[in-house]
Amino acid sequence: MxxxxxxxxxxxxxxxxxxxxxxxxxxxxxxxxxxxxxxxxxxxxxxxxxxxxxxxxxxxxxxxxxxxxxxxxxxxxxxxxxxxxxxxxxxxxxxxxxxxxxxxxxxxxxxxxxxxxxxxxxxxxxxxxxxxxxxxxxxxxxxxxxxxxxxxxxxxxxxxxxxxxxxxxxxxxxxxxxxxxxxxxxxxxxxxxxxxxxxxxxxxxxxxxxxxxxxxxxxxxxxxxxxxxxxxxxxxxxxxxxxxxxxxxxxxxxxxxxxxxxxxxxxxxxxxxxxxxxxxxxxxxxxxANVEPYEKMKLSLLNAGHSVLGILGALIGYSTIDEAVHNENIKTFLNNYMNIEVTPVLGDLEGINLSEYKTSLLERFGNMNIKDQIDRICSESSAKFPIFILPTVNSQLKKNGSIKMAAFMVAAWAIYSLGKDENGKVLNIKDALKLILDIKANAAKENPKAFLEIDSIFGNLIDATPFVDAYTSAYKNITTNGVEKCVIEMNNNLANNN
The missing domain is CATH 3.40.50.720 (NAD(P)-binding Rossmann-like Domain)
Structure with a gap:
């Protein structure tokens, strides 16, 4: 030809x-x-x-x-x-x-x-x-x-x-x-x-x-x-x-x-x-006339979902998003995050079948032909977390709701920012704030709260005791047991409580 x-x-x-x-x-x-x-x-x-x-x-x-x-x-x-x-x-x-x-x-x-x-x-x-x-x-x-x-x-x-x-x-x-x-x-x-x-x-x-x-x-x-x-x-x-x-x-x-x-x-x-x-x-x-409900749904579910799969998948050693979502433990974690922490703060989404939308997201993430690179998804996370994940955290804090899975994600990101996955392989971190992320991630090894001191990302979240406690606990747990074991434990706890 x-x-x-x-x-x-x-x-x-x-x-x-x-x-x-x-x-x-x-x-x-x-x-x-x-x-x-x-x-x-x-x-x-x-x-x-x-x-x-x-x-x-x-x-x-x-x-x-x-x-x-x-x-x-x-x-x-x-x-x-x-x-x-x-x-x-x-x-x-x-x-x-x-x-x-x-x-x-x-x-x-x-x-x-x-x-x-x-x-x-x-x-x-x-x-x-x-x-x-x-x-x-x-x-x-x-x-x-x-x-x-x-x-x-x-x-x-x-x-x-x-x-x-x-x-x-x-x-x-x-x-x-x-x-x-x-x-x-x-x-x-x-x-x-x-x-x-x-x-x-x-x-x-x-x-x-x-x-x-x-x-x-x-x-x-x-x-x-x-x-x-x-x-x-x-x-x-x-x-x-x-x-x-x-x-x-x-x-x-x-x-x-x-x-x-x-x-x-x-x-x-x-x-x-x-x-x-x-x-x-x-x-x-x-x-x-009003885009806001569609924006909020997409940013809090699809874009945040991408970050969940990207950060957790990167630490485990995956290279593409479909690999991460086909790990049933991570998939269940993401599903729980969407249902328990995101959905309750989305408000009225008139004309949208939220259940169908969330199901379609998992199918789209799992498209094995796309091979969406985890490197791409994790790039510029310092700009993504404040838009995709932290608004959900702040909304839940106002109503004394669940923030444990989002806190787990921030802890996982802090560990990801150290630059190596759990197998010791170097991660290709691309971020405008890479230098400050590296400094604070290394400081977090001694004091996990140090990572939350990046106020251009986290604002005053470091003053929210329930979040800081959940984040610190998650950080220590991931460091000790690894991401997947922690995810399984969280999934089992949720299943037993329900």
Whole structure:
């Protein structure tokens, strides 16, 4: 089988092997700038938009993908060489693969190379929406102060070097300032990250920055920019070399960076777009008045569930999420955590069958074809725990409810942060706070409470005696007996009490 390099020139030949865009990409205008063109964006928003563009009458919603950070060089070069095209490989539960070329990204910019070009693109009159996948840590929120972190060295740089910013806040501020100065209309800034109230968070963090950087711009933003909340969901593991090879061998498509994902997808969006929006609802998105119940459910169950499986699985020595969930002891622990600690604090979820949702999560986690890497799930846990797990803890503490399993998870994370699994194998810890995590994790060997002193993560949780007691007990138990024995003991205690 002849191999074809994925690019516009070879699309016709590739179309004989796999599905390709049926629309004329040369006629598309860039209506959306998206910052953060990693795997999730390409499996989610870019996929929805690609499906929408197959309606030949729609030409206003092409995407300009922005690679914001220095280490995004590879994805930028890949998209540039492939004319913005990439292959989406959907891995079904039965082991079959659905492959299609996505064409909705029609422009691509590398911010470190030409920051002014990115600012100008964001300020372009044809751009109506700026969307973001900048990860939970990208919002520069300090859990202890509940506010914007002006101590961040990158923020200090942006305040002094307004035309060569390094953070999203520097770019957005200068782009919106240009729109105001040129008498242009505003736009919508839409977060696609796993943060409850992600639109509210985006607005609050941006305005915090603007009040210092460009105070005269605040009122204009409040009047001319909207920040809809959204809940996003599609498990998208990191692409492996075997995925690239499989695509080439089975389809003859030479794609340097395809995206793999599960079949499930969900996008629930608050309908608050100040200058128009794509009709994403025609391809499966939901537009609602209030996203909060969906967000809370997904963050507290799916994302927290991922962290449970990731941290516990990493300590035992697993490398993928499906391995962890197929350990019946860990699966039972996760099920107990979802039922006993999370469900009681979710409130009224009208129109949602919570029991079915939790069952579906366990099935999705167990998809052996996805092979979602535990490394990926555990990365940046310092940004994930305050969003996925600690809100459940705080809600339960207010009602004197159960926090033992969440405390066990924090203890397991503290031990994970020492950098080795229970077999002595070195763990690949990727975290912006890796240095402080290492210091506090080592201090916790003598005094377990030391780990809870990271107030940017835990806030004042160290003052909550019931949690500290449960955490300290769990830490000592895991250290003495190992994760799985502790999990079995907790499961048995719950079963006997019921």
């Amino acid at each position: 002849k191999n074809y390099k994925l690019n516009s020139e070879n699309l016709s030949a590739i179309s004989e092997r796999i599905s390709i865009p049926k629309y004329d990409r040369s006629k598309l205008k860039t209506g959306i700038v998206h910052v953060g063109i990693g795997g999730f964006h390409r499996a989610h928003e870019a996929f929805y938009t690609d499906q929408l563009l197959h309606n030949q009458n729609i030409t206003d919603w092409g995407i300009c993908g922005v690679a914001l950070l220095d280490f995004d060089t590879k994805i930028y070069n890949t998209l540039k060489e492939q004319d913005g095209l990439y292959t989406l490989i959907i891995k079904e539960l039965d082991g079959t693969h659905k492959k299609q070329v996505i064409g909705s990204i029609v422009e691509y910019l590398f911010a470190p190379e030409d920051p002014i070009k990115v600012i100008e693109k964001m300020a372009s009159p044809e751009v109506k929406i700026i969307t973001l996948t900048i990860t939970e840590g990208g919002y520069n929120y300090n859990e202890a102060t509940k506010d914007f972190d002006f101590n961040n060295s990158l923020i200090k740089h942006d305040l002094k070097n307004i035309f060569t910013p390094k953070t999203i806040f520097g770019y957005l501020t200068q782009a919106l300032k240009l729109r105001k100065e040129r008498g242009l209309k505003g736009c919508t800034i839409q977060s696609c990250d796993n943060i409850q109230g992600n639109g509210h968070m985006t607005k609050r963090m941006l305005l915090s920055y603007v009040k210092i950087a460009e105070p005269n711009l605040v009122k204009w933003i409040e009047t001319n920019v909207s920040f809809p909340n959204a809940m996003v969901d599609r498990i998208t593991p990191a692409t492996s070399e075997s995925d690239i090879l499989m695509l080439k061998e089975t389809s003859g498509v030479d794609d340097a960076w395809p995206v793999v994902c599960e079949p499930f997808r969900q996008w629930v969006i608050e309908d608050d777009f100040i200058e128009g929006r794509p009709a994403w609802e025609t391809v499966g998105a939901q537009f609602v």
